[in-house]
Structure formats: structure tokens, C-alpha cells
Amino acid sequence: MEELLEALKRANGKIDYLSSNKLVTDKIIDSIDITSILAELEETFDIEISMEYIVPENFDSVEAMWEMVQELKD
Amino acid sequence: MTFIEMQFFVFLFAAAVIFYICPVKHRWKVLLGASIVFYAIAGIKYLPFILFTSFTVFLAGRKMGHIYEEMEQHLLEENLDRKAKKEIKEQAKNRCKKAMLAALLCNLLILIIVKFTKFAVNPINDLLTALGQEGNFSAAYIIVPLGISYYTFSCLSYLLDVYWKREEYENNYARFLLYAIYFPHILQGPIERYGRLGKRLKGEFLFDYDRVCAGLQLMVWGIFKKLVIADRINLFTTAVYEKGSQAEGLIYVFAFFLDVVYIYADFSGCMDIARGASQIFGVELDLNFNHPFASKSVTEFWRRWHMSLGSWFKDYVYYPISTSKFVKNVAKSCKKHLPDAVTRSIVTAIPVTVTWVATGLWHGTGVTYLAWGLYYAFMIFMSVSFGDLFHNLALKLKINTQCWSYKVFQMVRTTCIFAGGRLLTRPGTLGLSWHALKSALLQFNPWVLTDGTLYEFGLSRSNFNLMLVTVVLFGGISILQQKGSVRDMIAKQNLAVRWGIYFAAIFSILIFGIYGSGYDASSFVYMAY
Structure with a gap:
């Protein structure tokens, strides 16, 4: 999880990712943030995030992103 | 048949x-x-196009659904290792x-083909x-389906x-066709997703008096915005x-x-009519x-203007490009x-530019629309790349960014940027746009406000003043709407006041x-797209 939080900070350090469970729905992160997050996650965890994973539910919280990363690593 | 013809209201009543x-x-x-009849009235020759599109997409969706179902069955088989599953x-x-x-x-x-x-x-x-050949093709023969x-x-x-x-695939073509051709959203959208509209079109459809009334009220407000506000401004612009x-000048x-108010009143008016008509049917x-x-x-x-189009381009153009191998390799x-900051800017600029050029070309195919797309790509790129810099600069200059006056400044700035975009496409050519901008900035002629010149452009003094009153009314109602539903506010009033307003x-x-004759009040701007 620490690794994920570090990657998220690199994507955009201004966002408090732990502040909400509706990061996308509440517009705390936008599409440009999501593309930065995607690039950081792919590089940090050596995974490929395809389009089917790019849905708000997978980016709404740190936990959801962590679950997605675990699923893609399996 | 469009939303503000008597024929439409008769059709709507009969359908309901x-x-x-x-x-x-x-x-x-x-x-x-009803949707097929609505579409056929607009032109029976258009029907094959929408039938073709909906049928080919339906077939492809069903085929993919079957393939994925087969895949899931295979994956349930025992003794499959990770590699076999991946294959x-x-x-x-x-x-x-x-x-x-x-x-x-x-x-x-x-x-x-149709658009270009x-x-x-x-x-x-x-x-x-x-x-040396006879070049006599005519644009009049090109069919542009509604x-x-x-x-x-x-x-x-x-x-x-x-x-x-x-999304789950749809197994019933008639259901899918209804989603594609549903008459309230066929003229100007919203561009609905099957996951949402498809489900609503499978709803219970029970009669609800309050909902029907709310739909009619929304339609009346939409018609008011179109006929009283937008079309009056359009005469002037x-x-x-x-x-x-x-x-010249002022x-x-x-x-x-005023053109900004026009496009907003016209398009949002049409959306209100569409949403109101749809509410009558419970959708x-x-x-x-x-x-x-x-x-x-x-x-x-x-994110707030033509939301369904912006969200469409974000999901189906912006994300696929920003996650493409090409952008990753770049x-x-x-x-x-x-440096990282430069890389980030380049990686942001590519999908933003492609998305906005495509959005521009969706609106129209001339050079003006290409310029419009590039203009917004540049504005959004600047906003993303230099937003922090501007914010820090404001902090250093001790500018309070939280007070209401700064927020008003931000709203006025956004409106000016939008007006700049409209200026690129509205006059017709970039030359005319440049001429208008130059004249507005360089020619100082405040006397046009008092010497009657202002009333020489499509609207008499009384009509011009009426336009200003309706624009203020529009702004006032928009502010009220942000505080809550105006329809609910009206509903809470006494009978005499309620009906007085209606x-x-x-x-x-x-x-x-x-x-009036010769004036085509029925053309909504976004119908042309």
C-alpha cells in the first residue's frame, strides 16, 4: 500500500487521496490526473491497465486502486 | 418536425x-x-441509415457477448494454468x-462521408x-440523416x-433500436449511454401526474429560452x-x-424540451x-457544458489515446x-490536442472548427500545465483566491474564454472573426449606446430592451436553479401564484x-451537428 501511495503522490502530490472514497465521482481527481496515475501505476507495479479497467469505480478510492493493481498482478 | 412546431406538440400528445x-x-x-414515426416524418430516406447503424452495432455487440460467454465457460474448466487462461x-x-x-x-x-x-x-x-471534366456535383444531393x-x-x-x-450486450434488436432512435434525444442528444438509457427504457412506465406536469413545465421553460431569448438575440448577432x-467597436x-447567451439559451432550451418530453413518458x-x-x-x-459530448470524448477518445502504446513510448x-515536468506536458498535450481537434471537427468541418479545436486544446493545456504556477503567483502577490470577488473574476474569465471560442466560428470565416476582434479592441465608440446605432442591427429599441430584460431574467433563474429546483419552489406557492406564473x-x-414569415424559428443550432 505504501508503494501505491508513493506512486499516487508522484502522479499529483497536491491531492489528499485518503480524504474520500469518491475521488472521481466527487471530482477530486479529473481525467488528466487519472492518466498520470495510470502511467505511475503501470511503471511502479509493472502492469498494463487496459481500457476495461478505466472506470470510475476503480479510481474512486486508494483501496479500489490497490484491489485493481492486485488483480492485474495476479 | 422539430421541437417547436405545432406538429410536434400534436405528435407528443397523441403518443402520450x-x-x-x-x-x-x-x-x-x-x-x-412513435420514435420511428417521428424519424420517418423528418424524412423516410433517412431511416435506412439509422437502421443500418443500429443493426450492425447490435450484431457486433451480440457477437462479442457470445464470444465473452464462451470464454468464461472455457475459463471454468479445470486444470488450466495461468498461461492457458491468458491465452x-x-x-x-x-x-x-x-x-x-x-x-x-x-x-x-x-x-x-456524410459530414465531410x-x-x-x-x-x-x-x-x-x-x-477538363465537367465538375457539377452539388451539395444539395447529399443526404444528412437526422x-x-x-x-x-x-x-x-x-x-x-x-x-x-x-456493459452487458443486448439480445433484443427492437430494444436496442429504441435506445438509438428514441425521439426525445435523437435531434440534439444528450448522447446517452446504453447502461443508463437502455435500463430506463426497460422501466415500469407508470403514469405519474406530478412527473407529467414537471415535464410539461420544463418544456415551457425550454420553449421560452428558445423563442423569447435565443431567437431574439440571434436577430441582433x-x-x-x-x-x-x-x-464596429462596442x-x-x-x-x-450576447452570442454566448444565445448559444446557451438555444441549446439548453432544446435540452429542456427533450428532457421534459421524455419525463412525460417516465424516462x-x-x-x-x-x-x-x-x-x-x-x-x-x-465538465458542465454539453456534458454528454465531453464525457463521450473523454471515455472513447482521450483515455484510449493517453493509454495507447504510442503515447507510452513517447x-x-x-x-x-x-525533465519530468516537460515529459508530463508532452504526454498531456498529445491526447488533449487530438481530443479537442476531434471535438472541433464533430461540430463542423471548416477551418474555423479546426481553429476552435486547437484553441481549446491550447487553453486546457495551459490550464493544466500552468495552473499551479498561476496559483503560486497569486499567493505570492497576496491575492485572496477564496473571496467571492475572485470567484466572480474566475467566472468572468471563463466566460471570456468561451466567448473567444464562439468568435472563431460564429462570424463564418477567420478573417471576419479577426476583423470583429480588432474592431472591438481598437475602436472606442461608447456613443453607440445613446445615439440609436445599437438599434440598427436587427432589433428595434423596444425589442433590444426586451432582450436585455429576458437575459437578466435568464441569469436570475439560473442563479435560483443552483440553490434548488425552481419547479419545486413554484409548486410550493398558492394556486393563484402558481397558475399566474404558468x-x-x-x-x-x-x-x-x-x-414571422421568412424567419425559421425552428432551427436549433446543435441540430446542424
């Missing part, structure tokens, strides 16, 4: 009566029948890709003439969602921008900002505008040679609406 007379389980069939998934994905691409390409091709041929007619004729941009985008969103396994116009400044359409002029930045503006090679709205439309 038949709809509620029919047994509940058959009501969706009435909606389908099964890849094979299924490749088979689906073929079906998806076939449907995507043929429908995109139709859209491109009109603009290619003159160059083709010139080329044929230069080659709502082609809207229904094609709706169908393609379903196609891609099924391909990306975000058209006269200002027409060839040979004597407009007149152009008026036109810039909610997505919100397409959410007080865009309260936005504090251009990125926020485009990012990798930039990282080796350039009658005032209806009579205002009848008395102050812009009608």
Missing part, C-alpha cells in the same frame, strides 16, 4: 395518450413506434476486436474542371463498452456579423457576449448542462532525455416569441 392507454408491458413498443482471454479479445472494428469503421466511415462530403464538393468540382452525429456516437459507446466488458455590416463587444434523460457559466476554469466549464523516450410563461412565449 396511446402510451398510457396501452398495457404497461407494451408501452415500450409504443415508444419505439484463452487473448484469443477471445482478438475475435471481439475484429467484430468491434468492423462495426466501428463502417459506421464511422458513414459519419465522415458537403465540404469536399467545391474542391472536387474544381479538380474535375482543371482536368441526428447522425448523436445516434452514431450513442451506438459506438455501446459497442466499445461491450468490447471493454463494461446575425445582423452584426452579416457581410457588409456597419458594426457593437461587436455586445455581440460577443429521465441525462443532464447535459450544469450551470456552465458558474465554472471557475475552462476544464470545469467543459513518454518513455522523453523521460530519458527531458400563464405568464405561456403568454410570454405567444406574445414575445420570435415568429
Whole structure:
């Protein structure tokens, strides 16, 4: 999880990712943030995030992103 | 037939009566029948296009659904190792890709041919003439099916969602056709997703008096915005921008900002009519505008203006490009040679530019729309890349960014950026746009406010003043709407006040609406797209 939080900070350090469970729905992160997050996650965890994973539910919280990363690593 | 013709209201009334007379389980069939009739009245020759698009996308969706079902069955088999499972998934994905691409390409091709041929007619004729042939193609023969941009985008969103396994496939073509051709959203959208509208069109459709009344009220407000506000402003701005116009200086400044109100009243008015008509049948359409002029930045503006189009381009153009191998490779090679901030800017600029150029070309195919797309790509790139810099600068200069006056400044700035975009396309050519901007900035002529010059452009003094009153009313109601539903506020009033407001709205439309021979009040701007 620490690794994920570090990657998220690199994507955009201004966002408090732990502040909400509706990061996308509440517009705390936008599409440009999501593309930065995607690039950081792919590089940090050596995974490929395809389009089917790019849905708000997978980016709404740190936990959801962590679950997605675990699923893609399996 | 458009939303503000008497024919439409007769059609709507007849469709609603038949709809509620029919047994509940058959009501969706009435909606389908009514939508086909609505489309056929607009031109029976258009029907094959929408039938083709909906059928090919439906077939491709069903094919992909079956392939994914087979895949899931295979994956349940025992003794499959990770590699075998991956192979099964890849094979299924490749088979689906073929079906998806076939449907995507043929429908995109139709859209491109229909939209671009009109603009290619003159160059083709010139080329044929230069080659010694008779160049006599005419744009008048090109069929542009009603709502082609809207229904094609709706169908393609379903196609891609099924391909990306975000959506279940539909097994019933009639149900899918209803989603594509549903008459309240066929003219100007919203560009609905199958996951939302498809489910709503499978609803219970029970009669609800309050909901029907709310739908009618929304329609009246939409018609008021279109006929009383938008069409009146349009008389003024058209006269200002027409060839040979004597407009200069402050007149152009008026036109810039009134044109912003015009496009908002016209398009949001149409959306209100569409959403209101749909509410009569118990089907909610997505919100397409959410007080865009309260936005504090251009990125926020485009999340609030024509929301269904912005979200479509974000999901089906921006994300696929920003996650493409090409952009990833560019990012990798930039990282080796350039600082992180520069790499980030380049990686942001590519999908933003492609998305906005495509959005511009969706609106129109001339050079002005290309310039419009590039203009917004630049504005959004600046906002994303230099937003922090501007914010830090404001902090250093001790500017309070939290007070209401700063927020008003941000809203005015966003409105000016939007007016700049409109200025690129509204006059017709970039030359005229440049002339208007130059005149507005360099010619100082405040006396036009008092010497009567202002009333020489399409509107008499009384009409011009009425326009200003309706614009202020529009702004006031928009502010009220942000605090809560105006319809609910009215509903809480006493009977006399309630009906007083309804009658005032209806009579205002009848008395102050812009009608008359030779004036085509029925053309909504976004219908042309």
C-alpha cells in the first residue's frame, strides 16, 4: 500500500487521496490526473491497465486502486 | 418536425395518450413506434441509415457477448494454468476486436462521408474542371440523416463498452433500436449511454401526474429560452456579423457576449424540451448542462457544458489515446532525455490536442472548427500545465483566491474564454472573426449606446430592451436553479401564484416569441451537428 501511495503522490502530490472514497465521482481527481496515475501505476507495479479497467469505480478510492493493481498482478 | 412546431406538440400528445392507454408491458413498443414515426416524418430516406447503424452495432455487440460467454465457460474448466487462461482471454479479445472494428469503421466511415462530403464538393468540382471534366456535383444531393452525429456516437459507446466488458450486450434488436432512435434525444442528444438509457427504457412506465406536469413545465421553460431569448438575440448577432455590416467597436463587444447567451439559451432550451418530453413518458434523460457559466476554469466549464459530448470524448477518445502504446513510448523516450515536468506536458498535450481537434471537427468541418479545436486544446493545456504556477503567483502577490470577488473574476474569465471560442466560428470565416476582434479592441465608440446605432442591427429599441430584460431574467433563474429546483419552489406557492406564473410563461412565449414569415424559428443550432 505504501508503494501505491508513493506512486499516487508522484502522479499529483497536491491531492489528499485518503480524504474520500469518491475521488472521481466527487471530482477530486479529473481525467488528466487519472492518466498520470495510470502511467505511475503501470511503471511502479509493472502492469498494463487496459481500457476495461478505466472506470470510475476503480479510481474512486486508494483501496479500489490497490484491489485493481492486485488483480492485474495476479 | 422539430421541437417547436405545432406538429410536434400534436405528435407528443397523441403518443402520450396511446402510451398510457396501452398495457404497461407494451408501452415500450409504443415508444419505439412513435420514435420511428417521428424519424420517418423528418424524412423516410433517412431511416435506412439509422437502421443500418443500429443493426450492425447490435450484431457486433451480440457477437462479442457470445464470444465473452464462451470464454468464461472455457475459463471454468479445470486444470488450466495461468498461461492457458491468458491465452484463452487473448484469443477471445482478438475475435471481439475484429467484430468491434468492423462495426466501428463502417459506421464511422458513414459519419465522415456524410459530414465531410458537403465540404469536399467545391474542391472536387474544381479538380474535375482543371482536368477538363465537367465538375457539377452539388451539395444539395447529399443526404444528412437526422441526428447522425448523436445516434452514431450513442451506438459506438455501446459497442466499445461491450468490447471493454463494461456493459452487458443486448439480445433484443427492437430494444436496442429504441435506445438509438428514441425521439426525445435523437435531434440534439444528450448522447446517452446504453447502461443508463437502455435500463430506463426497460422501466415500469407508470403514469405519474406530478412527473407529467414537471415535464410539461420544463418544456415551457425550454420553449421560452428558445423563442423569447435565443431567437431574439440571434436577430441582433446575425445582423452584426452579416457581410457588409456597419458594426464596429462596442457593437461587436455586445455581440460577443450576447452570442454566448444565445448559444446557451438555444441549446439548453432544446435540452429542456427533450428532457421534459421524455419525463412525460417516465424516462429521465441525462443532464447535459450544469450551470456552465458558474465554472471557475475552462476544464470545469467543459465538465458542465454539453456534458454528454465531453464525457463521450473523454471515455472513447482521450483515455484510449493517453493509454495507447504510442503515447507510452513517447513518454518513455522523453523521460530519458527531458525533465519530468516537460515529459508530463508532452504526454498531456498529445491526447488533449487530438481530443479537442476531434471535438472541433464533430461540430463542423471548416477551418474555423479546426481553429476552435486547437484553441481549446491550447487553453486546457495551459490550464493544466500552468495552473499551479498561476496559483503560486497569486499567493505570492497576496491575492485572496477564496473571496467571492475572485470567484466572480474566475467566472468572468471563463466566460471570456468561451466567448473567444464562439468568435472563431460564429462570424463564418477567420478573417471576419479577426476583423470583429480588432474592431472591438481598437475602436472606442461608447456613443453607440445613446445615439440609436445599437438599434440598427436587427432589433428595434423596444425589442433590444426586451432582450436585455429576458437575459437578466435568464441569469436570475439560473442563479435560483443552483440553490434548488425552481419547479419545486413554484409548486410550493398558492394556486393563484402558481397558475399566474404558468400563464405568464405561456403568454410570454405567444406574445414575445420570435415568429414571422421568412424567419425559421425552428432551427436549433446543435441540430446542424
